[in-house]
Amino acid sequence: MAPSICLTRATLNDAAFALLEQYANSEITDTAALTKIDVKLDIAGIPFDQEEWLDLIKVILMSPNEGLNSIKAAQQLAQAKVVPLLEDAAAWQLVLRWAGDDSFSFDSFLQEMQDRFKERYKFDNWKTIFNQVFKASCEGTTVKLVRAAMSEHGVLNPPSVPDLSLSQALSSGDLVDNASHTIPSTQASSSQTCKVSCKSDSSLPPV
Structure with missing residues (x-):
């Protein structure tokens, strides 16, 4: 048998x-x-x-x-049997890399997401997470936020991450604008060294 x-x-x-x-x-x-x-x-x-x-x-x-x-x-x-990309640890590792590495530009990150995961990658599915990374970068909590998101999607054990909810609201000025494919950063001061100011001027590739 x-x-x-x-x-x-x-x-x-x-x-x-x-x-x-x-x-x-x-x-x-x-x-x-x-x-x-x-x-x-x-x-x-x-x-x-x-x-x-x-x-x-x-x-x-x-x-x-x-x-x-x-x-x-x-x-x-x-x-x-294709696993949804939001439940794929490989995709989250790439998000973690972008969240923790200021030298990894948003353009390069998005291009790698598209190159590696092709039709499985849908911008709209990740839009909220991207928004939150930009927001959290000004507070120095990007990696914690991404790990919390991984937990919520069942990719990471909940006990190993801090009690940080992915559903925390973002201010409208920091949202990803899918229509124009840019990340506005009007609320970021010129002295801020966060992803909103460093990467928000990058144009998103066509979805």
Whole structure:
């Protein structure tokens, strides 16, 4: 009887799965694999559940070659079912990078979102989050806000983020104007060194 294989967002992570393959090929021990997988998932902002990885290890132990092939087949089938981008940890990692790196321009960020996620990326779906990052940048809370948003979308464990609601309102002067595809910053003073003033003059590419 073929073993039951249950895959989650964590076990579908490419970097983490590569470590499972290393274990299956006897390149690393199960302990080393689990430790490294934990680190990779933490970097990606994905919860680590040791039990689900132990279940996959058991499948491999039963039959190293066939077990790994069965897991890969299940993985390919699961990946064929497209996850909404707002629930994709890879997209949120890119948002985190933009939120925390002032040298990463808004234009470059949007272009990378479009290049990497293509038709899955819809500007309107992310508009509110972008607005809030611009607002929070003046208060020095951009990374906390993004991590809170990740929690609300089920990409990050709630206990690991501060009690910061994504639904906090923004003033109208800082909203992304989807019609003109620009970020107005009339309320930002010339002395402010935040994303509203640094990046708001960039034009958004066509949606």
